[in-house]
Amino acid sequence: MSSESPDVPDDVADRVKNVRVDEEMEQSYIDYAMSVIAGRALPDVRDGLKPVHRRILYAMHESGVTSGSGHRKSSNIVGDTMGDYHPHGDSPIYDALVRMAQDFSMRYPLVDGQGNFGSVDGDPAAAMRYTEARMAPIAEELLTDIEKDTVAFQANYDDRLTEPAVLPSSFPNLLVNGSSGIAVGMSTNVPPHNLGEVIDATIHLIDTPDCTVLDLMEYVKGPDFPTAANIVGRADVKQAYQTGRGRVRMRAEYHVESNGRRDSIVITELPYQQNKSTLVERIADDVRDGKLEGITDLRDESDRNGVRIVIDLKQKANTDVVENRLLESHLEKTFSVINLALVDGEPKVLTLKELLAEYVSHRKEVVRRRSEHDLGEAEDRAHILDGRLTALENADEVVELIQDAEDRDAAKETLKSAFDFSQDQADHIVRMQLGSLTSMEAADIESEYEDVTARIERLEEILGSEQELLDVIKDELREIKTQYADERRTSFIEDTGTVADEDLIPEEDTVVVLSEGDYIKRVPAETFDAQHRGGKGIIGSDLKDGDRVSTVFTASTHDYLLCFTDQGQVYRLKVYQVPEMSRTARGTSAVNILDLDDGEEISAVVTADDLDFKADDEYLTMATRNGYVKRTSVGEFGNILSTGIIAIDLEDGDALADVEVTDGSHDVILGSEAGMAIRFDEGDVRAMGRNARGVRGMDLDAADRIAGVAAVESEDDRSLLTVTEFGYGKRTRVGEYRSQSRNGKGLVDIKTGDRNGDVVSVDAVGDDDSLVVMSADGQIIQMPVDEISTVGRNTKGVNIMAVGSGDEVAGVSVRAADQADGEE
Structure with a gap:
């Protein structure tokens, strides 16, 4: 082997340049980005095509695969395109060919496909060896007169052939069929339009060059999607046409069918680019998870004649409410308009008028070059x-x-x-x-x-x-x-705004049940007939093995509630958001309604509708299990996050027991589990922020804990209702609880022990109020308060609910007389 060095030119050293790496990388990346932008991702404003689409159509034209010829294997077309014009792999070429053949993707398909070219369900097309294609008649209009020197040609990738830099395009294809693509640092998303409308607007622009976008909108009403459906409102369309950017709300077309007993919501048209099977799956998931109520069955009855998704509703379901929920979550979609296209090789965002003006300029050049060519031949x-x-x-x-x-x-x-x-x-x-x-x-x-x-x-x-x-x-x-040209498919509907669910849901009193296993439901209060005290009640919840009721409260479906937990957090809840179920149903997972942590339980509920969050004389008075009490202005609870906010700072081992609304003039009665009670002026507790712990309200014995708090007035004719864990209770007039200083031992309220068990709740009640008591095993009883005898302090009370062995009272809720009167 020769040891001689190869010949090296004498000037090689002179041709070596020193460059900074960062500058070279920056310039190289810019060159790469522009190559992607101009060579692959963005359409040309003149013919509305990206290079791959233009090359497919030109390869078909050169091969004679026109609308008048027979169909040819897609693999043959892809091979011709790849071998002669587009050396980027067969998969992206076939994907582009498939899209041009899909009548649900293109408003006016440019390819006439034969075989499986995919579906609106997102099914992929068959392999290219199985499908066949030819040019659609309208595609030939893009290539008309291309042989007459109407457009510039350029060398193909290997300098063996030439290809058109742009097609003559006898109609404004960019607007008519739209385009989408992602380049480096930018993207385009031009919606499709009605051919007749676009042509009318183009002619108007030619006749009136100084017209405005609004003038052109007299002809181009808005996007016209191949899947039809509706556009909500016109303001967004106007912005998109005037600026080149905007967001258009699309809504499915649906109607309600009734068989006399129950309704069905039938979806017949979908928003553009909405995957039908995915839509059906998501609706089904929401029904299963309890996010969508009132639905019994969901069927996809679509066929070749069109879309038909049937949603059967329960017999007592509120159709308007289900419609509202479907619109919020599933039946609307947004199309982000970005009218970005290549103008003289550079990306530019264009208004409606600019898009049409660029096309007219292109056609003028095409017609001029064609006329010159024809004139030369004629001469x-x-x-x-x-x-x-x-x-x-x-x-x-x-x-x-x-x-x-x-x-x-x-x-x-x-x-x-x-x-x-x-x-x-x-x-x-x-x-x-x-x-x-x-x-x-x-x-x-x-x-x-x-x-x-x-x-x-x-x-x-x-x-x-x-x-x-x-x-x-x-x-x-x-x-x-x-x-x-054909008729417009997409309709316009007015944007009336979202209808509030409470406007659609009848107002009624309900019982809300929450279990330790985090299941929640609501049941109409009328489901539970009033019984005499001492009864066992009826089943109010079918619990899973090992699960127990943790909370029960009554509220109107229109109530906006503040839910306080034992861990000192507060959440907001609209009662109608809790799924309505039968009294024997288990409920739905509470994680869909309230973002509670593991082991966190609701300990108090306050109706927020009557609260004035701007008032400086309204407070939420809280009591903890360890005897602390705190007042905080309601104004600090006016903006509660979906994940909740801190209501009180608890020390280790303590928990929030109860909350009452006060106005600075009330007395507070704290009741303990051991049957003690203390009454003091709320003014003894200064107002504090949400992150404060509070001050001592009651001096508890070592094993005792606070069971609840009640707010009373100085001349209150109501009674203090005390209920124990084994279903016993009593009423005692508020006046029998003398006022004293906070942090005292208090007075004996009720005798606890083996028969009664510990106190579970204390509430101030009127003679006309009613009471809902629920046991941990799911038994529930509703009774008038006046069924319970009014006795003195330091008594055992009477049997309110017959609690079974191993069972205990889990929750007590007072239904005020004015609630019942309002319903009647």
Whole structure:
């Protein structure tokens, strides 16, 4: 092996340049980005096509796979495109071909496909070896006159062939079929439109160049999606057309069908680019998770005739409410308009008028170049015909000259000399057959010469007058409209705003049940008939094994509640958001309604509708299990996050027991689990922030804990209702609880022990109120308060609810008399 070094040019060192790495990387990335932008991702404003789509159509044109030919294997078309024009792999080429054939993706498909080209369910197309395709008739309009030097051509990737840099495009394809794509640092998303509307607007722009976008919107009403459906409101469309960017709300088309017993919501048109099967799956998931109530069945009955998704509702379901929930979560979609396209090779966001103006400019260039090409051909033909006419007029002499010539070249030279023919004329005359010298042939030539002369005059007129050229463009656009335009598919509906659910849900009193296993439900209060005290009640919840009721409270479906937990958090809840179920139902997972932590339980509920969050004399008074009490202005609870906010700072081992609304003039009664009670002026507790712990309210024995708090007035004629864990309770007039200083031991309220068990709740009640008591095992009883005897303090009370062995009272809720009166 030779050890000699290879020859190295002497100037190699001079050609080495030192560059900064950061500058080289920056420039190289910019070059790469522009290559992606111009060469792959963004459409040209003139024909509305990306390079891959343009090359597919041109390859089909060159191969003769037009609308009049038979279908050809897609793999053949992809192979031709990849081998000659687009060397980027067969998969992206076939994907582009498939999309051009999908009538749910393209408003006017450019490819006529045969076989499985995918579906609105998101099903992929069959492999390219199974499908066949050819150009759709409207696609040929994009290539019309391409052979007449109407557009510039460029070398293909290997300099073996040439390809068009843009197609002549007889209609504004970018607006008509839209386009979407993601480049480096930018994206485009042009919605499809109705062909007739776009052509009318283009003609109006030609006639009135100084028109505004609003003027053009008299013709282009808005996007026209292939899947039809609806556009909500016109303001967003106006913004998109005026700025080139906007967000258009699309809504499915649906109606309600009724069989007399129950309703069904039937969806017949979907928003553009909405996957039908995914939509059905998401609705089903929400029904299963309890986010959508009132639905019994969901079926996809779609076929080749169109979309039909049937949602069967429960017999007592509120159809308006279900519609509202479906609209909020599933039946609306947003189309982000970004009218970004390449203008002279550079990306630019365009208004509606600018898009049409760029197209008109393109067509002017196409028609001008076509006219120049046709004029050249016509002049050449006229020149030949002029020579033939001269030859016919001097037929005998021409024949004689040709006969006397030694050969063809000599004959041509003789003719040129004798009649002043050009070389082309002489060549043509020498090739003429004797049969063309008949009088009939002569008449045909004269007629053709007149036609060609008239065409020359017309072409010169077009090239010499801007208005004539524009008239040609308008006439050709009208022909396209006549042949391909159809009715608008997408409708407009007014944006009336979202209807509040409480406007659709009847107001009624309900019982809300929450279990330790985090199941929640609501049941109409009328489900539970009033019973006499001492009864066992009826089943109020079918609990899972090991689960127990943790909370029960009554509220109206329209109530907005503040739910306080034992861990000191407060959440907001609209009662109608809790799924309504039968009294024997288990409920739905509470995680869908309240963002509670593991083991966190609701310990108090306050109706927020009557609270004035701007008032400075309204408070939430809280009591903890360890005897602390705190007042906080309601104004600090006016903005509660969905994940809750801190209501009170608890020390280790403490928990929030109860909450009452006060106004600075109330007395507070704290009741303990051991049956003690203390009453003191709320003014003894200064107002504090949410993060404060509070001050001592009651001096508890070591094993005792606070069971609840009640707010009473100085001249209160109500009673203090005390209920124990084994279902016993009593009423004692508020006046029997003398006021003292906070942090005292208090007085005996009720005797606890083996029969009664510990106290579970204390509430201030009126004689006309009613009571709902629920056990941990799910038994529930409703009774009038006056069923419970009014006795003195320090008594055992009477049996309120017959609690079974191993069971205990889990919750007590007072239904105020004014609630019941309001319902009646």
